[in-house]
Amino acid sequence: MTRGDKILVAVILLLAIGCAAALYGRFLLLDRPRATRAVVTVRGKTVRVIELPSRGIFVLQGRSGPAKLEVAGMRIRMREAHCPGGICLRQGWIRRAGESIICVPGEIAIHIEGAAMLDAVTR
Amino acid sequence: MRHDTRKLVFLSLLVAMGTALHVVEGMIAIPLPVPGVKLGLANLATLLALRFYCLRDALTVALLRVMLASLIGGFFLSPGFLLAVTGAFGSTLIMALLLEHTRCFSMIGISVAGATVHNLGQLLAASLLLQSGAIVYYLPVLLLAALPTGICTGHLLNSLLQSNSGALLAFAPRREHDNLLL
Amino acid sequence: MNSRVLSIVAVVFVAVVLGAALVRHRAPVEYAGEEFLMDTLVSIKAYGSDREAVKKGVNAAFAEMRRIAALADGFPKQGSAAAEASDVCRVNAAAGGEPVRVQDDTMAILILAKKYYEMTHGAFDVTVGPVMELWGFGGKDPRVPEPERLRAALALVGSQDLVLDRQRGTAFLRRAGMRLDLGAVAKGYATERALRVLQRHGIGQALIDAGGNIRVLGRSPRGGAWNIGIKNPRKDGGVVAVLKLEDTSAVTSGDYYRYFEVAGKRYHHILDPRTGYPASGSTAVTVVTKDAGIADILSTACFVLPPDRALDLAGSMVGVDLVLIGSDGRLRHSPSLQDRIDLKGDERP
Structure with a gap:
């Protein structure tokens, strides 16, 4: 490895750490909002809002065929999908507010939303 | 004429190699909680093309590789294909740029830069496709993942070039810097 | 050779991809302002592409609210400039005497108030002023009035004796001692006017929070509906439900905002204009409807009405939805709100 290589690696490392701090920092430092619901979108349209905790299997019509979403209590995973690669399947369970499962071939996105995501409170 | 045939064979071999690596890579699951992290070995082919020929040839190799792999994998013209194209395109460009205009990087640095830009391009394309900014949360992981994969590929290439052996390199041009790049 | 052309094409490609990404993801600029108005904190958050333009719009919206607040101010110092500027004060001072010329906005508020007075058969009444004063909720030392005095004050309540002349632009309280109290409508009306000002400044996304009276414009900057808790x-910081709202308002009347307790009994500031005592059917009523002024009025009216009647009233009106927490702690809401309400089962009062 040349000096230039090392500098490049160091810069990317710092960049990654910086981005991580900026993006994840508020989840680590502050209380993460409690997960309250999962919002499922297919091709940019919200097709389902699942209140958490919940239980069951939901069938979604993604771009690459039907996909099965499993909800078990506070956890959600993609149980069955026919997208090439099956990345969403390998991702496993998600459970915290702010987490998401994104299936690019199926154009399916599942976001867990938290209680603290309020714009205002009427009182 | 002889030269062109040699080049054609060499590039074809690179395309074949890249496609094979690309397909195999897709089957290997990386135990990371983030989708889309790959070893990036397929980048070897692009790098070799860049090393011995020019940007145009490297792009040809990269894009043909993605196209063939997607046909084999059955995701031709799917969203995933678009991501792969964006990634391959971007990484080839940055690697060409560094090879041409800088002297301070070895193949490792160039490959790391290529891997980084590859991942960034994919992320960008994915966020455009999904019209969601949430995907940005994968950014640090993808940046980090580019390091080991880039370094591995670079090392492989370094040793491959040093050993100067193997069926593949038999077809490489003898005088390497004759028509290098741009 | 060709590679030069190719590299230019490549650079253009990358620029276009990056540009497209930036354009799509360029978050709208937020400008937020806060100001104390009408005895409460008003905050306005607005979004747009140009920060200066948004800022200008927000400032103009505050100016509009200040203007309306001045018209509706019920308790400025006697003889002060504020009293001179306040239509409410001048109408009150001329009660039993002569009609008073008022500003267009005051007239609009009074027309609205009278309309809902009639529609709710007196459950909403802006002439409740004499009774409000007797309870002293505006001051430091609220108290349960003596029944005699309450009865006398109650006799001076009744919007049938509020005479509005649209042609001349005058308002008149027929009997001496009558007093307007726009506390249950002015804030909502001002909020709606402020929102119109934002719109006139080209702002398409905004949230106005006037002491818990919420008015949202457009969609939230995250995309999609605004989440309004x-x-x-009965629990500070707690939320019983979350509403998903776009371009509408949500106004709540509750028994917890201003109240005092005597011998364990809670006396709050939302009086039933027909009895002179705090209404007791509900602990909180939220009205969701487009116009913040109407939402303000209806939240008070529906709080005063018995829960069943309140739900019936809302059901009979187009585009008016209700979330009602009865004095038994039970939460009920209009069926049409089903898709837009997220009930937090674990946080019931």
Whole structure:
């Protein structure tokens, strides 16, 4: 490895750490909002809002065929999908507010939303 | 004429190699909680093309590789294909740029830069496709993942070039810097 | 050779991809302002592409609210400039005497108030002023009035004796001692006017929070609906439900905002204009409807009405939805709100 290589690696490392701090920092430092619901979108349209905790299997019509979403209590995973690669399947369970499962071939996105995501409170 | 045939064979071999690596890579699951992290070995082919020929040839190799792999994998013209194209395109460009205009990087640095830009391009394309900014949360992981994969590929290439052996390199041009790049 | 052309094409490609990404993801600029108005904190958050333009719009919206607040101010110092500027003060001072010329906005508020007075058969009444004063909720030392005095004050309540002349632009309280109290409508009306000002400044996304009276414009900057919580009436910081709202308002009347307790009994500031005592059917009522002024009025009216009647009233009106927490703690809401309400089962009061 040349000096230039090392500098490049160091810069990317710092960049990654910086981005991580900026993006994840508020989840680590502050209380993460409690997960309250999962919002499922297919091709940019919200097709389902699942209140958490919940239980069951939901069938979604993604771009690459039907996909099965499993909800078990506070956890959600993609149980069955026919997208090439099956990345969403390998991702496993998600459970915290702010987490998401994104299936690019199926154009399916599942976001867990938290209680603290309020714009205002009427009182 | 002889030269062109040699080049054609060499590039074809690179395309074949890249496609094979690309397909195999897709089957290997990386135990990371983030989708889309790959070893990036397929980048070897692009790098070799860049090393011995020019940007145009490297792009040809990269894009043909993605196209063939997607046909084999059955995701031709799917969203995933678009991501792969964006990634391959971007990484080839940055690697060409560094090879041409800088002297301070070895193949490792160039490959790391290529891997980084590859991942960034994919992320960008994915966020455009999904019209969601949430995907940005994968950014640090993808940046980090580019390091080991880039370094591995670079090392492989370094040793491959040093050993100067193997069926593949038999077809490489003898005088390497004759028509290098741009 | 060709590679030069190719590299230019490549650079253009990358620029276009990056540009497209930036354009799509360029978050709208937020400008937020806060100001104390009408005895409460008003905050306005607005979004647009140009920060200066948004800022200008927000400032103009505050100016509009200040203007309306001045018209509706019920308790400025006697003889002060504020009293001179306040239509409410001048109408009150001329009660039993002569009609008073008022500003267009005051007239609009009074027309609205009278309309809902009639529609709710007196459950909403802006002439409740004499009774409000007797209870002293505006001051430091609220108290339960003596029944005699309450009865006398109650006799001076009744919007049938509020005479409005649209042609001349005058308002008149027929009997001496009558007093307007726009506390249950002015804030909502001002909020709606402020929102119109924002719109006139080209702002398409905004949230106005006037002491818990919420008015949202457009969609939230995250995309999609705004998440508006409904305060848990018996737990600070708690929320009983979340409403998903776009371009509408949500106004809540609750028994927890201004109240005092005597011998364990809670006396709050939302009086039933027909009895002179605090209404007791509900602990909190939230009205969701487009116009913040109407939402303000209806939240008070529906709080005063018995819960069943309140739900019936809302059901009979187009585009008016209700979330009601009864005095038994039970939460009920209009069926049409089903898709837009997220009930927090674990946080019931």
